Amino acid sequence: IFAMTDKGLREITNPSALFLSSYRAKTPGSCILISEEGTRPILVEIQALVDQSHLMPAKRLAVGMDGYRLSLLIAIMQRHLGIQLYDQDIFLNIVGGVKVAEPALDLAAVLAIISSFKNRPLAEKLAVCGEIGLSGEIRTIQKGQDRIKEAAKLGFTKIIVPKANAPKDKIPGVEVIAVDSLEQVIQYCFG
Numbered sequence: 001i002f003a004m005t006d007k008g009l010r011e012i013t014n015p016s017a018l019f020l021s022s023y024r025a026k027t028p029g030s031c032i033l034i035s036e037e038g039t040r041p042i043l044v045e046i047q048a049l050v051d052q053s054h055l056m057p058a059k060r061l062a063v064g065m066d067g068y069r070l071s072l073l074i075a076i077m078q079r080h081l082g083i084q085l086y087d088q089d090i091f092l093n094i095v096g097g098v099k100v101a102e103p104a105l106d107l108a109a110v111l112a113i114i115s116s117f118k119n120r121p122l123a124e125k126l127a128v129c130g131e132i133g134l135s136g137e138i139r140t141i142q143k144g145q146d147r148i149k150e151a152a153k154l155g156f157t158k159i160i161v162p163k164a165n166a167p168k169d170k171i172p173g174v175e176v177i178a179v180d181s182l183e184q185v186i187q188y189c190f191g
Contacts, residue, residue, distance in 0.1 A: 025121070025124040025125070026121045026124065027121055028115050028116050028118070028119045028120055028121050029047055029048045029049055029050070029112055029113075029115050029116030030045060030046070030047050030048075030112060030115065030121070030122070031045070031046050031048075031108045031109075031111040031112040031115065031122055031126075031128060032044070032045055032046075032108065032126065032127040032128070032151075032156065033045075033046050033094075033100070033104075033105055033107075033108035033109075033127070033128065033129060034104075034127050034128065034129040034147040034148075034150065034151050034159070035098075035100050035102060035104060035105060035129070036102060036104065036141075036142065036143055036146075036147065037098075040146075040150075041143065041146050041147045041149075041150035041151075042098075042150075043127060043150065043151060043154060043156075044094055044095060044096060044098050044100070045094075045095040045096075046092065046093070046094055046095070046105070046108045046109055046112045047092070047093045047094075047095060047112060048090065048091065048092050048093075048109070048112035048113040048115070048116045049089075049090075049091040049116055050085070050088050050089070050090050050091075050113055050116040050117040051088065051089050052087065052088060052089070053087050053088055053089045056087075058085075058086065058087055058088055058089050058090070059089040059090070059091070060074070060089075060090050061090070061091045061092070062091075062092045062093075063091075063092070063093045063094065064092075064093060064094025064097070064098055064099050064100060065092065065094060065099070065100055065101075065105060065109065066101065069103075069105075069106075069109075070090070070092055070109065072134075073106060073109055073110055073113070073132065074090065074113075076110075076132055076134065076136060076182070077110060077113070077114070077182075079136075080135070080136035080182055080183070081114075081136075081182065081183070081186060083114065083117065085113075085117070088117065090113060092109060092112065092113065102141075103131035103139075103141075104129045104130060104131055104141040104142075104147075105129075106130060106131050106132040107128045107129060107130035107131075107132060107138065107160065107185065108128050108129065110132060110182070110185075111128060111185070111189060114186065114189075114190065115189075118190065120190060122189055123158055123189070125155065125156050125157040125158055126156065126158040126159070126160070126189075127151040127156040127158070127159050127160075128159070128160040128161075128185075129141055129144070129147050129160075129161060130160065130161060130162045130165075130179070130185075131162070132182055136181055136182040136183065137180060137181055137182075138162045138163070138179050138180055138181060138182065138184075138185065139162060140162050140164040140165060141161075141162060141165060144161055144162070144164075144165025145165070145167060147161070147165075148161060148165075148167060148171065148174075148176060149171075151174075152171050152173075152174045156174070157173060157174055157175060158174075158175050158177065159174060159175070159176050159177065160177045160179060160185060160188070160189075161176060161177070161178055161179075162178070162179065162180065163178040163179060163180040165178070166178035
């Protein structure tokens with residue numbers, strides 16, 4: 001990632017810090033994703049806004065991710081969590097103009113949507129990554145250990161990852177929550 005300066009292009013050595021610079025914890029509808037961009041992990045904020053629809057069908061809009069993936073995640077939430085969203089407008093944005101195409105964004109998108117729907121913020125210093133399967137399982141992702149290390153380096157103390165990506169050794173000061181189902185994630189985040 002590069003920035004244009006008066007002296008030309010310069011590399012941004014810590015893009016995660018740039019994308020998280022305006023992040024506000026304790027905000028409903030916000031979740032931090034540990035994504036993989038090229039060969040390096042990068043943390044970005046995903047924001048969701050869920051509101052009662054006044055038109056049918058309800059609106060679904062995704063900026064920075066595939067709109068069909070958003071529809072798929074909504075169907076999974078309705079089926080496996082019993083959260084009825086058919087009459088809710090859902091807007092999802094990946095902050096900073098970042099486009100994320102990898103499936104590891106699923107978990108962050110779902111948590112941002114549920115957080116907005118329930119009007120309850122997620123825990124502070126929480127970062128997540130994980131693909132969600134059609135049956136509600138949390139699937140293994142690539143480079144899980146690198147993602148965990150990057151989030152810990154940036155000060156995140158709670159990290160939710162797929163069970164298969166759990167580190168073998170504890171990371172000092174970091175609680176790694178290894179999950180294998182969407183229900184486990186929701187229980188942890190919303191009790």
